[in-house]
Amino acid sequence: MNYAFRDFDESQFIKLHQAFIGAFSEYFVTFQPPLEQFRNRIFNKLHLLPSLSLMAWHKDEMVGFMLHTVNVYQGKVTAYNGGTGVIPSHQRSHIATQLYEILLGRMRDQGTITRVLLEVVEQNTKAARFYESLGFQFTRVLRCFSLQGELPKISPDIEVKKSDLLKTEYLTHLSFQPSFLDSTSQLPHNLANEIILEARIGESLAGHLVFQPQNGRISRVAVHKDFRQQGVASALIQNALMRSGDPKLTVMNIPEDEHPTIEALKAMGFHNELNQFELELII
Known part of the structure; x- marks a missing residue:
């Protein structure tokens, strides 16, 4: 044709x-x-x-x-x-x-x-072979999670409120660099469709979450290292659930070697739904 x-x-x-x-x-x-x-x-x-x-x-x-x-x-x-x-x-x-x-x-x-980047669902071996035939090379495994049903337990000492700004202070919460679509340079393009939540313990900014309420997709959830394992992420997730138009929350593209983040998601009830391969072509 x-x-x-x-x-x-x-x-x-x-x-x-x-x-x-x-x-x-x-x-x-x-x-x-x-x-x-x-x-x-x-x-x-x-x-x-x-x-x-x-x-x-x-x-x-x-x-x-x-x-x-x-x-x-x-x-x-x-x-x-x-x-x-x-x-x-x-x-x-x-x-x-x-x-x-x-x-x-x-x-x-x-x-x-300097390069082209993309993700392929792990089961899509046909697509992976196609991209590899063009010279793309595997860089890492990205794991994707979903939560549906039970609300995580929260501490009454954690206050969660909306924010109107994607603050530079949030960068200090990150334990890894988010994937391309949720990166610091890319995320601002979609802020009109995202809700930003902040968690505070007393006067301290303990963590933040950015998500799309129309589809329940969490673009970013991160907690400052001084406040981890204190229920901050659970408080943010619960607040997102209450605001979401979709009963199923998803977190995409967590690097496979980010074990503390993955274990924290599992502890809150998230399940590893699928994995993606990140591929890169140097041009």
């Missing part, structure tokens, strides 16, 4: 959503965001860059897509792949290969981007 490849245009958003739903209709996990959640995901959380986001068309149907943004992450100018898909009826047509051939050429021509 003959395909046309065109840069993303906002007028194509509805067709992109339809293509996205179709491409992930047979995915390993349920991944069918409603229209407005998808809009927030693409334009805010990802902060899509149209010049590095390409659509594949067959006649008047969008049959494939590859979405990128660019930001500084871990000190490097990084292009992040926030979504690649081909609808089932056009798979095995090498569309994804052609999309990346075009986009990698553009990235190299720009001269500032």
Whole structure:
């Protein structure tokens, strides 16, 4: 078949959503965001860059897509792949290969981007093999957790309130650098759709949590080292549960070697739902 490849245009958003739903209709996990959640995901959380986001068309149907943004992450100018898909009826047509051939050429021509970063669900061995064939290499395992049902126990000495600012002081709470989408440079793009919570013990700022109430996704939860194992994270999680529009809270992309964080999540009742492989291509 003959395909046309065109840069993303906002007028194509509805067709992109339809293509996205179709491409992930047979995915390993349920991944069918409603229209407005998808809009927030693409334009805010990802902060899509149209010049590095390409659509594949067959006649008047969008049959494939590859979405990128660019930001500084871990000190490097990084292009992040926030979504690649081909609808089932056009798979095995090498569309994804052609999309990346075009986009990698553009990235190299720009001269500032040093790498491409993405995540692949552990079970998606087909996608992992595809990216490895392009030169992507494994960097780390990222674990994803969910909580549904029981509220964690909290201490009455911990006060949790909303904050209107993503404060630089929060950086002192972090025990590891969050993954790309929740990094300090990327997270501000989506603050209109996030709630920031602060936990205080007396006058001390003990921890913070940032989450999306419309889908229950926790972007960041962190506690200052002086206040860990005192119920601060539980207090933040409970407050997020009360404010969430989704009864299921999720925490994405915790590095596999962050054992204290993982054990703390398990102690609060979170379950490791799935894992992702982070892959990197140096360009």
